[in-house]
Amino acid sequence: NAGVTQTPKFQVLKTGQSMTLQCAQDMNHEYMSWYRQDPGMGLRLIHYSVGAGITDQGEVPNGYNVSRSTTEDFPLRLLSAAPSQTSVYFCASSYSGGNEQFFGPGTRLTVL
Amino acid sequence: SQQGEEDPQALSIQEGENATMNCSYKTSINNLQWYRQNSGRGLVHLILIRSNEREKHSGRLRVTLDTSKKSSSLLITASRAADTASYFCATDAGGGNKLTFGTGTQLKVEL
Numbered sequence: 001n002a003g004v005t006q007t008p009k010f011q012v013l014k015t016g017q018s019m020t021l022q023c024a025q026d027m028n029h030e031y032m033s034w035y036r037q038d039p040g041m042g043l044r045l046i047h048y049s050v051g052a053g054i055t056d057q058g059e060v061p062n063g064y065n066v067s068r069s070t071t072e073d074f075p076l077r078l079l080s081a082a083p084s085q086t087s088v089y090f091c092a093s094s095y096s097g098g099n100e101q102f103f104g105p106g107t108r109l110t111v112l
Numbered sequence: 113s114q115q116g117e118e119d120p121q122a123l124s125i126q127e128g129e130n131a132t133m134n135c136s137y138k139t140s141i142n143n144l145q146w147y148r149q150n151s152g153r154g155l156v157h158l159i160l161i162r163s164n165e166r167e168k169h170s171g172r173l174r175v176t177l178d179t180s181k182k183s184s185s186l187l188i189t190a191s192r193a194a195d196t197a198s199y200f201c202a203t204d205a206g207g208g209n210k211l212t213f214g215t216g217t218q219l220k221v222e223l
Contacts, residue, residue, distance in 0.1 A: 042213030103154035
């Protein structure tokens with residue numbers, strides 16, 4: 001099992017550019033989430049999904065879109081990157097709600 | 113907004129000593145989880161304690177939960193240099209896959 005994989009590992013964008021952060025899991029988990037981690041802060045939830053075709057907003061959803069067309073994949077789209085979106089992004093999955101989450105290695109994004 | 117606040121923010125101990133870190137939260141929860149993050153890496157789940165449990169053990173880890181005080185503690189016994197990492201508490205208030213994380217405790221274990 002590869003677990004939770006994320007690509008790319010690093011990315012530099014210019015303000016206004018768009019991009020998609022990829023996340024995939026091979027554990028057949030129904031639940032998937034995206035978090036961002038900023039210096040001195042814990043992780044904050046951006047969007048989450050409780051199954052294919054179902055997504056919902058977390059604490060900091062503005063500027064991000066998600067979709068969940070398959071159980072395995074949960075991409076995060078930045079529509080028009082801003083310097084405030086410079087952060088480390090983590091994808092996580094779990095078998096169901098109320099259980100431990102498995103995290104990917106993260107994507108370090110810098111927006112200039 | 114952060115649900116959890118962790119204390120201390122940083123902790124430095126000698127190998128073999130015990131390390132205790134505390135987490136306070138604000139709202140009712142279904143469970144509380146502790147995660148470890150090594151520098152530059154993703155988070156690794158350590159232990160989950162449900163709201164109807166008061167104490168849980170896993171190897172050298174001991175977690176307590178006091179729902180009346182809305183607080184939890186993580187004890188690492190006989191610490192090792194490899195325990196050097198940041199430790200986060202995260203609360204699950206139910207309603208999906210939504211964890212709210214604390215700000216973390218940076219633990220350094222020196223030889």
